[in-house]
Amino acid sequence: MGMEDEVVELCRELIRIDTSNAGDNAGPGERAAAEYVAEKLEGAGIKATILESDRGRASVIARIEGEDPSRDALLLHGHLDVVPAQASDWTHDPFGGEIADGCVWGRGAVDMKDMDAMILASVLDRARTGRRPKRDLVLAFLADEEAGGAYGAHWLVDNHPELFEGCTEAVGEVGGFSLTVPGDRRLYLIETAEKGLAWMRLKAVGTAGHGSMIHDDNAVTELARAVARIGEHRFPVRLTDTVRRFLEQACEAYGVEFDPKDPEACLPHLGTLARMIGATLRSTLNPTRLDAGYKANVIPQHAEAQIDGRFLPGYEKEFFETVDKLLGEKVQREFVHYDIAVETPYEGDLVGAMEEALTWADPGAIPVPYCLSAGTDAKSFATLGMRCYGFAPLRLPADLDFSGMFHGVDERVPVDGLQFGARVLDRFLDNA
Numbered sequence: 001m002g003m004e005d006e007v008v009e010l011c012r013e014l015i016r017i018d019t020s021n022a023g024d025n026a027g028p029g030e031r032a033a034a035e036y037v038a039e040k041l042e043g044a045g046i047k048a049t050i051l052e053s054d055r056g057r058a059s060v061i062a063r064i065e066g067e068d069p070s071r072d073a074l075l076l077h078g079h080l081d082v083v084p085a086q087a088s089d090w091t092h093d094p095f096g097g098e099i100a101d102g103c104v105w106g107r108g109a110v111d112m113k114d115m116d117a118m119i120l121a122s123v124l125d126r127a128r129t130g131r132r133p134k135r136d137l138v139l140a141f142l143a144d145e146e147a148g149g150a151y152g153a154h155w156l157v158d159n160h161p162e163l164f165e166g167c168t169e170a171v172g173e174v175g176g177f178s179l180t181v182p183g184d185r186r187l188y189l190i191e192t193a194e195k196g197l198a199w200m201r202l203k204a205v206g207t208a209g210h211g212s213m214i215h216d217d218n219a220v221t222e223l224a225r226a227v228a229r230i231g232e233h234r235f236p237v238r239l240t241d242t243v244r245r246f247l248e249q250a251c252e253a254y255g256v257e258f259d260p261k262d263p264e265a266c267l268p269h270l271g272t273l274a275r276m277i278g279a280t281l282r283s284t285l286n287p288t289r290l291d292a293g294y295k296a297n298v299i300p301q302h303a304e305a306q307i308d309g310r311f312l313p314g315y316e317k318e319f320f321e322t323v324d325k326l327l328g329e330k331v332q333r334e335f336v337h338y339d340i341a342v343e344t345p346y347e348g349d350l351v352g353a354m355e356e357a358l359t360w361a362d363p364g365a366i367p368v369p370y371c372l373s374a375g376t377d378a379k380s381f382a383t384l385g386m387r388c389y390g391f392a393p394l395r396l397p398a399d400l401d402f403s404g405m406f407h408g409v410d411e412r413v414p415v416d417g418l419q420f421g422a423r424v425l426d427r428f429l430d431n432a
């Protein structure tokens with residue numbers, strides 16, 4: 001089977017293996033998918049190791065020797081888990097891997113069994129045809145990305161850093177996809193930065209009492225005030241190097257002037273991507289959960305809320321100082337989950353190899369760096385000193401709401417986009 005047929009089959013088969021991860025470590029786990037991947041690799045003569053952090057929470061690691069073992073190694077990583085899907089909401093079975101309307105449908109079609117399949121299709125083809133990569137490649141197919149990686153990337157980095165020995169650069173998800181711009185050209189967004197995340201639990205403690213009386217130490221009131229202050233707060237626009245470069249190039253592609261004093265002016269041109277890109281111009285705070293009390297006439301002693309906070313690379317200190325001011329004196333915070341922001345310069349040979357592969361496959365390609373508003377396993381690998389990029393190449397039709405596919409209903413990937421991705425990734429590996 002050729003690489004372009006195989007990438008489609010691999011993607012469909014991976015989708016059919018349910019690896020739903022609701023974040024409670026009670027799902028099916030990644031074991032079956034890990035065994036599937038390991039078997040494919042072993043079948044092409046690539047030694048693969050399955051590691052379990054907990055029962056069924058499996059990741060696969062493989063190392064492929066390059067032509068020049070004295071060079072630093074490159075890590076290619078993808079996660080095997082997916083967020084859950086409610087089948088009744090979908091047009092096609094989310095775990096069916098069906099092909100309809102020119103797309104492969106199913107949970108994971110863009111996040112990110114598509115890239116797992118591209119990586120596999122390329123390395124299997126290379127192994128069979130004796131095409132060695134220029135330098136050592138480490139492959140990682142990981143558990144638990146959708147819940148922050150505690151059973152996947154974080155666990156491997158903490159417990160088995162030797163597996164990543166010599167890796168100085170890493171390539172993973174949420175980058176390399178196209179955004180159609182005027183003149184039949186396409187921006188390809190290569191991820192070079194990610195916002196940090198701070199999911200916080202807020203706690204207010206007051207005095208419990210009877211709901212009928214005068215009461216000025218009410219935990220619910222205190223908490224509600226803090227939640228409202230946080231929800232209404234708007235951080236100032238802060239242009240990081242990555243975002244400035246993205247906006248300048250996006251403006252140029254749309255034929256509008258980039259105004260550093262009003263960098264948000266060009267957002268409306270970006271269509272469905274505007275909300276995500278807009279969130280990379282400033283840090284954000286969004287209240288997401290509330291919990292207090294147990295009866296209408298009882299003032300509870302405690303009240304709790306949860307906040308989803310995201311901070312820009314380089315602005316973590318400003319972010320937390322602001323949060324603490326907004327909380328006020330009577331509300332405390334603790335982390336539900338915290339992870340770092342990352343940013344790496346858009347320069348060097350690896351970026352050059354991505355750009356070359358994209359323009360080789362699409363002469364209308366304009367590669368640009370961008371910052372992801374969310375997070376990926378790149379955060380774990382950055383702690384080992386790797387420069388991390390998101391590059392899962394996809395040429396997409398102009399009218400597809402790509403960012404809406406992530407964790408969305410009717411997640412799907414165009415078959416020709418997937419095949420384009422395999423070609424580009426394979427070409428990239430020729431030169432990376």
Ligand SMILES: [Zn+2]
Pocket residue numbers: 079111112145173
């Ligand atoms: Zn993902």
